[in-house]
Amino acid sequence: MIVLYHKTGKAIARAIRRIKKIKDKEYIDRLMNVTAMILDVTAIILDPLFFYILVLDDEKKCIHWDKTLGITATVIRSVLDFLKLGHFISHSKLHMEKGNQREKFKAIFKGEGEVPEDPMGRMRKLFLIDCLAILPIPQVLVIFLVIFGIRGPGFSTAMTFFVLQYSLRVIRTYFLFTHATRVSGILADATWAIFAFYLLLYLQSGHMFGALWYYYAIEKATECWREACKNHTGCSGHSYFSCNKSSRDYNFLNDFCRISTGSTTSYSFGIYNDALQSGIVGETDFPKKLIRCLRWGLQNLRFAVFYMAWIMITVHVISAFGQNLETSNDVGENIFAICMTNYGVVLFVFLIGRMQTEIARSQKINQKWQVIRQSKHYADISRDQNVRGQFKKAKREKLTNKHVDVRIDSFISDLSLDAEKEVKRHMGRKLLRKVEEFQNWDEFSLDYLFGCLKPVVFSERTVIIQEGDPINVMTFVLQGKTWAYSKKLSITIQRHQDHCDVRRKELIDWAKNENSYQQLPISDRTVRALTDVEAFTLKADDVKCALLFRPVSKEAAALIQLVWRFKKHKRANDKNAKPRSCLDCCFRTPDEGELH
Numbered sequence: 141m142i143v144l145y146h147k148t149g150k151a152i153a154r155a156i157r158r159i160k161k162i163k164d165k166e167y168i169d170r171l172m173n174v175t176a177m178i179l180d181v182t183a184i185i186l187d188p189l190f191f192y193i194l195v196l197d198d199e200k201k202c203i204h205w206d207k208t209l210g211i212t213a214t215v216i217r218s219v220l221d222f223l224k225l226g227h228f229i230s231h232s233k234l235h236m237e238k239g240n241q242r243e244k245f246k247a248i249f250k251g252e253g254e255v256p257e258d259p260m261g262r263m264r265k266l267f268l269i270d271c272l273a274i275l276p277i278p279q280v281l282v283i284f285l286v287i288f289g290i291r292g293p294g295f296s297t298a299m300t301f302f303v304l305q306y307s308l309r310v311i312r313t314y315f316l317f318t319h320a321t322r323v324s325g326i327l328a329d330a331t332w333a334i335f336a337f338y339l340l341l342y343l344q345s346g347h348m349f350g351a352l353w354y355y356y357a358i359e360k361a362t363e364c365w366r367e368a369c370k371n372h373t374g375c376s377g378h379s380y381f382s383c384n385k386s387s388r389d390y391n392f393l394n395d396f397c398r399i400s401t402g403s404t405t406s407y408s409f410g411i412y413n414d415a416l417q418s419g420i421v422g423e424t425d426f427p428k429k430l431i432r433c434l435r436w437g438l439q440n441l442r443f444a445v446f447y448m449a450w451i452m453i454t455v456h457v458i459s460a461f462g463q464n465l466e467t468s469n470d471v472g473e474n475i476f477a478i479c480m481t482n483y484g485v486v487l488f489v490f491l492i493g494r495m496q497t498e499i500a501r502s503q504k505i506n507q508k509w510q511v512i513r514q515s516k517h518y519a520d521i522s523r524d525q526n527v528r529g530q531f532k533k534a535k536r537e538k539l540t541n542k543h544v545d546v547r548i549d550s551f552i553s554d555l556s557l558d559a560e561k562e563v564k565r566h567m568g569r570k571l572l573r574k575v576e577e578f579q580n581w582d583e584f585s586l587d588y589l590f591g592c593l594k595p596v597v598f599s600e601r602t603v604i605i606q607e608g609d610p611i612n613v614m615t616f617v618l619q620g621k622t623w624a625y626s627k628k629l630s631i632t633i634q635r636h637q638d639h640c641d642v643r644r645k646e647l648i649d650w651a652k653n654e655n656s657y658q659q660l661p662i663s664d665r666t667v668r669a670l671t672d673v674e675a676f677t678l679k680a681d682d683v684k685c686a687l688l689f690r691p692v693s694k695e696a697a698a699l700i701q702l703v704w705r706f707k708k709h710k711r712a713n714d715k716n717a718k719p720r721s722c723l724d725c726c727f728r729t730p731d732e733g734e735l736h
Contacts, residue, residue: 173316176227180313183220183273184344187306188351189213190278191299192429193285196358196421201365201393202383203358205285209426214282221274228270273309277302299355306348314341334498338491342441345487349480350437354429356476357415364397364407410473441484565590568676571616577648577687592682598669605667610660613677614647620673626665651684 193210196203281298317337362381369375372392397407399416414436415421423429568590572578578586593616598604604615607626646661660680 175223177313177316179220179224179227180309180316181340183217183224184306184309184313185347186213186216186220187278187302187309188348189430190217190281190302191351191355192426192433193282194355194358195424196361197383198399198419198422200383202381203362204383206424206426210282210285214279217278218276221276224274228274269308269312269315272305273312275305277305296359303352310341310344335495338494342487342491343438345483346437346441347434348437349441349483350430350433350435352476353412353415353436354421354433356473357409357412357421360409360412360470360473361397361399361416361421364409365393367407368393368396408470410470411477412473440480441487561591564593564676567618568593568616571618571676574616575614575648589678589682589686592678592686593676594678596675596677598673598675600669600671602669602673603666604669604673605663605665607663607666609663611647611663612660612680614680614683616676616678618674618676620675621670622667622673623670624665624667647680647683648687651680651687 189209190213193205193213194203195206277298281295281302284295284298365381399409409416415433418432420429420432423432565587569586572581572586572589578589598620604622605611650659650661
């Protein structure tokens with residue numbers, strides 16, 4: 141006996157340690173998801189800064205780079221990439237084989253969800269995007285500037301790949317946010333957070349297009365210089381005009397590529413003329429040129445609230461996008477203007493559609509919550525703030541795509557085992573106290589019975605208990621009317637609420653008898669649902685198990701619950717297993733291998 145108690149204590153301690161470890165890992169998993177969102181948002185804000193590294197010196201007709209900005213942006217980007225790589229590796233390990241075992245353990249002992257069939261499935265879809273998004277392209281660009289300066293076509297090619305990488309980062313961030321709105325009830329209810337995200341997306345679009353406008357303006361100026369060099373001795377059309385490498389006199393370029401304010405030239409700079417003549421491309425004050433380029437980007441992507449009133453005349457709104465983009469005949473410049481205009485139109489239409497969808501979804505959820513709040517069952521649990529909070533947290537994630545049913549079986553469906561048990565404990569406490577045998581039991585002793593309560597709904601005219609049949613359940617009616625009658629006794633009884641109490645005493649007496657495992661008490665009357673009846677049921681085997689093996693300590697109660705949940709999950713997965721009662725859990729403890 142001493143050895144048995146010792147093994148039982150070790151098993152309970154081991155199970156508690158595992159549950160605590162799982163909770164810690166789940167918290168870390170949620171924290172990592174939040175961290176991933178913050179890292180991605182920070183990265184898409186930081187990345188456009190690399191386009192501001194180049195500075196054009198119009199007097200010397202050369203280009204140099206801002207070392208302070210370049211080194212600062214590179215260090216921050218490297219730290220973000222390192223953190224992102226660590227998150228990626230940790231997230232991968234978390235959803236490998238050990239992740240499957242952890243989810244299975246959680247499903248068995250906590251009941252917080254089904255075991256995922258493919259926990260790596262969602263991560264595989266974004267694996268390529270994650271790999272490409274953390275490539276150190278901007279760091280290589282800065283190293284290229286430090287070692288080689290602005291020389292060769294490789295720099296421009298690398299910047300093109302950097303733009304593509306930035307697009308992947310934006311896509312990844314959008315996927316993270318949409319996934320968060322689906323799985324997070326709090327975020328899904330916060331319409332303001334969704335609007336704030338799309339406002340950030342709009343501002344970030346202006347930030348990115350402003351940075352590209354700055355960079356391509358410098359590219360346009362150097363292109364003009366190369367065109368002028370083709371007809372002049374001493375330089376060639378393949379020069380790259382680096383201030384570190386240039387010692388020639390390029391003043392002759394002013395005749396063909398004069399970019400000072402108010403000057404005229406035969407070369408058309410198109411949409412970049414404003415950037416060149418304003419001198420912003422030669423500005424070394426980073427905040428100044430950032431704000432100037434951001435304003436330009438937002439100005440040409442504008443779809444402010446004023447246009448919301450003009451939804452019915454969308455053609456007028458769409459025609460406003462990019463109306464200030466007076467381009468030249470350059471192919472690249474026109475492609476940039478087309479991309480910017482189309483992006484503005486798509487972003488506008490998408491934002492309007494999402495706003496309408498989110499408003500409709502928010503109204504739909506509020507209507508469903510209103511139905512739930514008006515239900516009798518919600519009124520019962522709303523008195524306890526803790527139970528109400530757990531219920532709302534578990535339910536809000538299921539309201540978007542699910543029809544609201546306030547009947548007791550649907551009322552507590554989709555809840556985790558902990559939340560479900562809290563609701564059952566709150567609603568079932570008064571019901572169990574009506575049974576004389578349970579009135580003197582403490583909360584600990586009743587805790588097992590709370591977990592065994594099963595919500596059921598009997599439709600109108602459904603037989604709840606048939607005369608002559610064994611009474612195998614104890615029924616606690618929450619709402620509805622029943623009709624009880626007996627052919628032998630020639631009686632008819634119609635009751636409301638506690639209409640099945642008459643059979644509880646017989647079932648309690650049977651449960652107390654240790655030798656009455658097979659002979660259940662027989663009902664002497666038929667109980668039929670007169671209307672739709674909502675109730676909790678308690679199986680006879682569960683009542684007997686609770687009475688015969690009533691725990692005398694917290695450790696014993698925890699052991700019974702642990703074993704019961706294990707056996708319940710094992711029977712559910714065994715398709716060929718014969719139905720067994722809860723008594724099997726009471727007569728046997730699991731070995732170490734099963735607890736693992």
